[in-house]
Amino acid sequence: MGRTLYLDCSSGISGDMTVAALLDLGASEEHLRQQLATLPVSGFDVVVTRVSKSGLAACDFDVRLAHGLENHDHDMAWLYGHESAHEHAHDHGGEHDAERKHAHEHDAEHTHHHEHACTVELGHDHLAEHDHGHHHHHDHHGHAHAHRSMADVRAIIEGSQLTARAQALALAIFGKLAEAEAAAHGATPDTVMFHEVGAIDSIVDICSVAICLDGLDVTDVIVTSLSEGHGTIRCAHGVMPIPVPAVANLCAAARIALVPADVTGELVTPTGAAVVAALRTGSRLPHSYAIERVGYGAGKRPYEGCSGVLRAMLLADSGSADAGDGDRGVVTKLECDLDDCTGEALGHVIELLMAAGAREAHAIPLVMKKGRPGHQLEVICNDELAPALERIIFENTTTIGIRSHEERRHALPRTPSAVETPFGRVETKRVVMPDGSVRAYPEYASVVAASERTGASFQDVFAATQAAGLFAKAGEARHDSPTPGDGKRG
Secondary structure: OOEEEEEEEOOOOOOOHHHHHHHHHHHOOOHHHHHOOOOOOOOOOEEEEEEOOOOEEEEEEEEEEEEOOOOOOHHHHHHHOOOOOHHHHHHOOHHHHHHHHHHHHHHHHOOOOEEEEEEEEOOOOHHHOOOOOHHHHEOOOEEEEOEEEEEHHHHHHOOOOOOOOHHHHHHHHHHHHHHHHHHOOOOHHHHHOOOOHHHHHHHHHHHHHHHHHHHEEEEEOOOOEEOOOOOOEOOOOOOEEEEHHHHHHHHHHHHOOOEEEEEEOOOOOHHHHHHHHHHOOOOOOOOOOOOEEEEEEEOOOOOOOOOOOEEEEEEEEEOOHHHHHEEEEEEEEEEEEEOOOOOOHHHHHHHHHHOOOOOEEEEEEEEOHHEEEEEEEEEEEEEEHHHHHHHHHHHHOOOOOOEEEEEEEEOEEEEEEEEEEOOOEEEEEEOOOOOOOOEEEEEHHHHHHHHHOOOOOHHHHHHHHHHHHHHHHHHHHHHHHOOOOOOOOO
């Protein structure tokens, strides 16, 4: 069972802000570092610190690039200044370096614990070191930057040891970026070349978002709107109006509402908009909810009148009668017919699909043409995972075609729970019904574990767990009902 994440983008959103907020929510920094170390690229350090931003204690995530790979993402003078390229090139080696050093020293004053740097040297990014014609250019500062295609990015992600679901999430984000960039430049998603978002730091940011979401078991993401500033900003293609074309295209395609902010500058980066476009499953908060945890991710660019943090919240079922309405949303259904696939192969592909993030996967027996026995493989998933799951189906079954369509889904609120039984503690699933009543369902794996641990039969443990669940619910009802003298009114 997955978790629901709410992103409060009232100060905008970027890739590094998202990673920082997820780390602050409890995503494992150690796991993140281990996974990033498997990316076949080199030349970057990952630094995680605690900072104070607008008086709020927040997490800061920074991808620091080796000399020659730097960009200007956080260089306010270059992004919004009017100095010439020659002047800025001259300043970059001296005054600007001093400004960056001062900025890092200023951040250090607000650090609440020692920063941990992770230099990733595993693998080899051939695109960063060899000339591939139009894949490279030199900016006004003499730095070489790789221009990568979607195929290049896919090779990097699939060449890593990220989990199947993390790879699928990262590729979904890049897929949305490719569509937006292609629309802006009159190209196709396969032929468009990534500039800033194809740089190593952007690849690391997006992969880090995917790794953290996978680690937190987030399956639903709610974003109501994005706050965006105004004015112009300098990028690889020159000076562009805010929102930049990629952000405008992403918001238009995904129907993301933009709220104008009284800020001169860019609050929503292409990476941040792509994260929302690819992963958002809802645009409205439930009528009532409980907050399980809150995290704050710090932005790097200083703006007046803006807190500069991304607030992320893990939402839990409030347990109220209103919550019984449940989760209403849209899912994607994939299906194909198979008449020459063995039962063992079907079982294997179902396991792979569930491990990659499918909400459900199963096979239905049917009689096909000429009376041949076969199966229909059906997969329910979030839309952003569909391309990755389709690839798993094609690679592991004999099908040559997959049908897909959207379906509306209504799921009752449920939370993990556990009860004490004569056979030990057994996990259950607590489900809130539309009328507000609660049902508890024993979790199969936990029942099997208790059965193997004690030698009792599956049925005995299952029945004892059901009985304990009923007793627990009765106890809750007695606890909630008013008693004489307790100050409650009927």
